[in-house]
Amino acid sequence: MLGLDFSxxxxxxxxxxxxxxxTNTIELxxxxxxxxxxxxxxxxxxxxxxxxxxxxxxxLFVEFFRNTPPLLQMLFAYFTLSTxxxxxxxxxxxLSVPLLSAFACAAISLSLFGGALAIEAFRSGxxxxxxxxxEAARSLGYSRWSRFWRVEAPIATRICLPALTNIxxxxxxxxxxxxxxxxxxxxxxxxxxxxxxxxxxEVMLLILVIYVALVSVITFxxxxxxxxxxxxxxxxxx
Amino acid sequence: xxxxxxxxxxxxxxxxxxxxxxxxxxxxxAMAGGSEQWQRVAIRLxxxxxxxxxxxxxxxxxxxxxxLSIASMAVATALGIVLALATLSRSAFVRIPSLALxxxxxxxxxxVLLFAMLYIIPFEVHxxxxxxxxxxxxxxxxxxxxxxxxxxxxxxxxxxxxxxxxxxEAARSLGYTTTQIYRYVILPQAFRRMIPGWMNxxxxxxxxxxxxTVTGIQDVLTILxxxxxxxxxxxxVYFYITILFLFFAYCYPIAVFARRLERAVKGDNL
Numbered sequence: 001m002l003g004l005d006f007s008x009x010x011x012x013x014x015x016x017x018x019x020x021x022x023t024n025t026i027e028l029x030x031x032x033x034x035x036x037x038x039x040x041x042x043x044x045x046x047x048x049x050x051x052x053x054x055x056x057x058x059x060l061f062v063e064f065f066r067n068t069p070p071l072l073q074m075l076f077a078y079f080t081l082s083t084x085x086x087x088x089x090x091x092x093x094x095l096s097v098p099l100l101s102a103f104a105c106a107a108i109s110l111s112l113f114g115g116a117l118a119i120e121a122f123r124s125g126x127x128x129x130x131x132x133x134x135e136a137a138r139s140l141g142y143s144r145w146s147r148f149w150r151v152e153a154p155i156a157t158r159i160c161l162p163a164l165t166n167i168x169x170x171x172x173x174x175x176x177x178x179x180x181x182x183x184x185x186x187x188x189x190x191x192x193x194x195x196x197x198x199x200x201x202e203v204m205l206l207i208l209v210i211y212v213a214l215v216s217v218i219t220f221x222x223x224x225x226x227x228x229x230x231x232x233x234x235x236x237x238x
Numbered sequence: 239x240x241x242x243x244x245x246x247x248x249x250x251x252x253x254x255x256x257x258x259x260x261x262x263x264x265x266x267x268a269m270a271g272g273s274e275q276w277q278r279v280a281i282r283l284x285x286x287x288x289x290x291x292x293x294x295x296x297x298x299x300x301x302x303x304x305x306l307s308i309a310s311m312a313v314a315t316a317l318g319i320v321l322a323l324a325t326l327s328r329s330a331f332v333r334i335p336s337l338a339l340x341x342x343x344x345x346x347x348x349x350v351l352l353f354a355m356l357y358i359i360p361f362e363v364h365x366x367x368x369x370x371x372x373x374x375x376x377x378x379x380x381x382x383x384x385x386x387x388x389x390x391x392x393x394x395x396x397x398x399x400x401x402x403x404x405x406x407e408a409a410r411s412l413g414y415t416t417t418q419i420y421r422y423v424i425l426p427q428a429f430r431r432m433i434p435g436w437m438n439x440x441x442x443x444x445x446x447x448x449x450x451t452v453t454g455i456q457d458v459l460t461i462l463x464x465x466x467x468x469x470x471x472x473x474x475v476y477f478y479i480t481i482l483f484l485f486f487a488y489c490y491p492i493a494v495f496a497r498r499l500e501r502a503v504k505g506d507n508l
Binding site: 059060176 | 245248249250252253256341342345346347348349350351353354357358441445446447448449452459474475478479481482485486489490493
């Protein structure tokens with residue numbers, strides 16, 4: 001069909017490369033997702049404190065990372081963190097090598113990028129919380145802490161879940177850009193394979209399908225989580 | 239109200255202070271030897287902005303990124319409208335395949351899609367004895383327009399579905415046909431609601447044009463990479479800061495404007 005030839009998939013070397021690529025992609029996405037959610041929670045929490053200088057700093061952070069290309073952020077991290085002094089001397093060879101590997105640079109810049117998106121999502125989740133619920137909790141005599149822990153946080157988590165799904169899928173898709181700074185993930189191995197067997201179109205189609213499948217798993221799992229967490233009789237809950 | 243205003247003013251003051259601190263930082267660094275690097279950036283700035291050393295004619299650089307984003311957005315808008323109408327169709331034969339296509343495009347990474355388009359679209363197409371060439375720029379436009387169009391169709395669909403169902407029922411009971419309902423009742427109201435989403439997507443697309451460097455067009459990153467080959471390791475930092483600032487200066491005002499519109503639209507709930 002269409003003259004496509006997928007016989008190279010039988011080659012054990014290619015299978016090995018694809019497997020390593022997928023593993024590294026998932027690892028990179030998992031690390032940066034966890035870090036992004038933590039950054040997002042801390043940032044959104046900092047915004048609820050309503051301290052003017054803290055809010056200014058958090059907003060600047062969010063706007064910077066949302067309005068510049070993640071690819072450039074990654075390249076910047078990769079090329080400049082080593083020149084700005086983050087170097088160690090290898091005791092074995094006496095050569096000066098960058099302290100952070102390409103993988104670490106990608107993970108750091110992706111975490112910050114995802115964190116900026118997460119702060120924005122969590123903030124808007126907290127903002128759209130129905131005022132009446134908070135007032136009801138207050139009139140029932142909840143203390144500040146238990147109001148946050150028992151009323152605000154559970155509701156805000158559920159409001160934020162759809163936006164969080166978006167961020168996690170977005171972050172997963174952005175990991176493919178780490179191939180530009182030679183992180184050995186799926187996209188990087190795709191380049192290795194088609195440089196080797198010259199079946200560019202077939203390799204790219206396969207990689208596209210793998211990415212869509214992996215992202216679909218995330219979307220599916222998050223939809224299940226959303227349904228499982230939903231309050232009965234509220235939103236998607238039954 | 240007054241306390242809110244002083245709070246906002248204080249925040250703005252801090253932002254101004256940070257900006258001042260950054261400027262002093264740059265000045266201090268310039269005196270400590272950074273000015274030499276900034277001079278190198280200044281020499282290359284016309285090249286980075288327009289792709290030619292003298293600043294004219296425009297052959298690439300950041301200007302090409304802007305042109306790419308505008309061309310791509312035009313294609314994406316057309317694609318998004320068609321896809322949105324198809325996913326809203328009442329016929330399952332149209333709706334289900336278009337929903338599948340939309341989800342496929344939305345779930346695939348932009349970089350991979352761009353790469354795939356680079357190889358799927360032929361170098362040139364022969365139609366009726368005419369050969370239509372597909373230069374890398376056109377491939378980049380299509381590769382970026384596909385995911386943007388899919389995301390835009392979701393924005394349009396959301397806006398159309400946010401119109402209260404009572405409007406549909408009222409229009410239908412007045413004897414309007416489906417086309418007429420869309421034309422005179424739904425779309426004029428939905429249009430107002432999709433503008434902020436459209437603008438947000440444009441900002442996202444502009445950011446994604448940085449990926450177009452993989453197609454080999456002379457965009458800002460390609461030019462940066464070729465000119466960095468002639469620069470010292472220390473100058474690279476200054477070049478990257480300049481490019482990051484260019485993108486920020488272009489996208490941030492759009493984002494702010496979109497957010498303001500969003501707030502204005504939120505009020506009209508019918």
